[in-house]
Amino acid sequence: MFRWFETRLDPFPPTPATQPPQSLVAFCRHYTRGAEKWLLLMALLSTAIAVAEVSLYAFSGALVDRLGAHTPATFLAAEGAWLGLMAVLVLVVLPALNLLSSLVIHQTLLGNYPMRIRWNVHRYLLRQSMGYFQDEFAGRIATRLMQTSLAVRETVVKLLDVGTYVLVYLGGALVLAASSDWRLMLPFAGWIAAYAALMCHFLPRMSLVARSQADARSMMTGRIVDSYTNIATVKLFSHSQREQAYAREAMDGFLATVHRQMRLVTTVNVANDALNMLLLFAVAALGLWLWHAGAVSIGAIAVAVALVLRMMGMSQWIMWELSALFENVGTVRDGIGSISLPPTVDDAPGAPAAARARGDIRFEGVSFHYGKGGGVIEALDLHVRPGEKLGVVGRSGAGKSTLVNLLLRFHDRERGRISIDGVDVASVEQDSLRAQIGVVTQDTSLLHRSVRENILYGRPGATEAEMIEAARQARAHDFILGLSDAAGRRGYDAHVGERGVKLSGGQRQRIAIARVLLKNAPILVLDEATSALDSEVEAAIQENLATLMQGKTVIAIAHRLSTIAAMDRLIVMEQGRIVEEGPHAALVAAGGIYAQLWRRQSGGFIDCPPASASTASSPASVSAEPDASSEAEGSRTGGANGENTRSAAESNSESGLSAGQVSSGKP
Structure with missing residues (x-):
């Protein structure tokens, strides 16, 4: 009953x-x-x-x-x-x-x-x-x-x-x-x-x-x-x-x-x-x-x-x-x-699913300002050919991560057009669009679930053998076997904690790379993908990333220029525009911004100029990308480099939890 x-x-x-x-x-x-x-x-x-x-x-x-x-x-x-x-x-x-x-x-x-x-x-x-x-x-x-x-x-x-x-x-x-x-x-x-x-x-x-x-x-x-x-x-x-x-x-x-x-x-x-x-x-x-x-x-x-x-x-x-x-x-x-708020980014009525991409990416006259007055991406034109490996360089706030966020359609561009294989990204289902793009970011966020569930998030229908092979390629299999949690679960069944807090930064990154390896999307975005790894593990994973990148269109963002010097083409962004482009050797020989960044590197990282040189690079000012949360927070979801951080006063909005009660009956 x-x-x-x-x-x-x-x-x-x-x-x-x-x-x-x-x-x-x-x-x-x-x-x-x-x-x-x-x-x-x-x-x-x-x-x-x-x-x-x-x-x-x-x-x-x-x-x-x-x-x-x-x-x-x-x-x-x-x-x-x-x-x-x-x-x-x-x-x-x-x-x-x-x-x-x-x-x-x-x-x-x-x-x-x-x-x-x-x-x-x-x-x-x-x-x-x-x-x-x-x-x-x-x-x-x-x-x-x-x-x-x-x-x-x-x-x-x-x-x-x-x-x-x-x-x-x-x-x-x-x-x-x-x-x-x-x-x-x-x-x-x-x-x-x-x-x-x-x-x-x-x-x-x-x-x-x-x-x-x-x-x-x-x-x-x-x-x-x-x-x-x-x-x-x-x-x-x-x-x-x-x-x-x-x-x-x-x-x-x-x-x-x-x-x-x-x-x-x-x-x-x-x-x-x-x-x-x-x-x-x-x-x-x-x-x-x-x-x-x-x-x-x-x-x-x-x-x-x-x-x-x-x-x-x-x-x-x-x-x-x-x-x-x-x-x-x-x-x-x-x-x-x-x-009761409408989504600011929503699928068009009857939007079809995106077909398997070849990887031809075009930004045509794209502008985006996070709804504010200052420019973040301004009248940008960029063509990434199928299978091309593109490196993106620029100081913090130059617009690198915003570029990727727009491609992933985390935000809608304000002007211009972004297309993959000639199809406007705004005309297809968002889920199907993002299924074509694999992303590895610097600040990797894992789900508070088992290692297995986190890796299979890349392709839920994958077999156990395919999952383990992806972990091996990411140099993660060995340390995963040694994991355990408070409930006694071990190996791939061990839970990683909220946002993967129980793992080191390098371990989280390797699981994230395994997840993207398993996804095997035709377009690959690497946003400081190996910055949390030690040199030995990074070198080993770079070999597998090179294998992963074969036949894919790649957009790689890096402050560590040595990690992207071998890309087919590099672009240098400044205040939302492309100011230089070409292969590494040509850009160094040209003696421009890229050459200055290359010379200023210490240990492979960009040595940003003093505050007086540029407002965008000043540690005391807001960068050229005004919505810092779209950069810092976006990095956790596959499109940001943590280039800025919003002030604590802005980010500390309230939240709460309560429960209602219903009378158990009449008096």
Whole structure:
């Protein structure tokens, strides 16, 4: 029985995830598709339960009056059928309604419904552009996904379940009170009106506080997660105290919202208790007066007082349910701002998959500025022929990594055209485009999974033998066999930690190279691919890279000029333009920028000129590529060289994590 209800709502619908609307109602409606019939059934069951429970109060009042009208000897004979009907209601109907309602809510909706939302939001966010993830903490995005999905569930369920139950119950109570004497209904009507006014005054204020609290919680959690994620940097610079102060500032901000919320709660509680006491006094006094006047029976007074006691208990429950509803509404509104954003880089409607590339790459009049005034790539023309090995040289901020990011379509160029084999990269599916390009970067990021899963990420369908051969070629097989983790997994099954933190830089790089070797894409991008390796391992891997590059179009970015001197052609970039190009020997003989860089090398690295020589090379200034995160962060995803770093003040956006709760039942 449980399993049947648990499988009524698919938590992972196959329909494509689309951009959600930005209004509250439309957003909730968007993520309710497919669950409507079960939500409607829940509302109908709540209605039936409310009607049945109110009818029990009518039964109790009638029972008092009928007991007074009969003797024990005549009561059962006269009222047996009526008592039997009530017994069926109490023993069969109400338990069956509650069972069915509980199965629909707990087995069908509470687990599957928010999971559908998480699934659809996650699939949609995976389509977002690189800029979206560079502007937000990963923890903040994940928090918004989790707390928004729960908040949508809470909002919809409370409106349809709790809201329906309360409206039907209060309406039934008014009708039942008025059935004896219309005057007995007046205290209930007055209480409902005053209670509604109380909620209308305080709940919007609670919603505003809840929205501020959700944002403050995100900020607090984001700062804490940022410290943990960068714990090596914190310890290297001995900044534990600084991080404590940084987290406490956010905690103080969160605590301030909690205090504001609790002040409202106390005020509402006191006001609600006062209303309840007034209702009890008014109903009891009015009932006694009407009974004294012969207008109502003793049973009617019993029903009225019982309803008051029931509503006193319900008032607290209703208040907290409505408070939670408004709190969740605030959370949903907060999440909409992060989730309901269109991708800045999206596939064209009906975009086809890219065919297997020959590797003919063209940049024609391409300009890109990260949406800012300064130039990063400016009117650039470049033709890389199929099978050509191109080396890209330039000082930090010259635009080298941005060039690769545009080719990978992490960003859309602002002007011009980028094509592979004559096909505009913006006209094909992004995934199929990137499947044609293998990338090895300087700052390699590995998934917090096994070594096997990380290598097979290059080609999930590869065999075990192909995976091991790729690891051998990358000079990684031997050290992989010696790996182990805290769970006792060894070798290729050992987990590497978040971003590969359990491995050395050289080990991470070799696994990344094995991953790209296995991918075997026709276009290869090397962005300081061997800079994290020692000289002996680098020399060994260079031989395999030379084999890997055969028959491929290669774009290699390097500060260590010796690693790209043997390329077919070199280009020198300066302020987003190509200022020199040609083979190594010709560029050295020309005596230009490349020759100066070559002469200034010390140990194979570019010796950047002093600050006065160029603003772009000044360590105290922002480079010519203004969106540093696209360089520094892009390097982790296959297109950047870590040429700049955004200031800590810009990058420290908040994130958070919270969980919603759903009432386990009626009071």
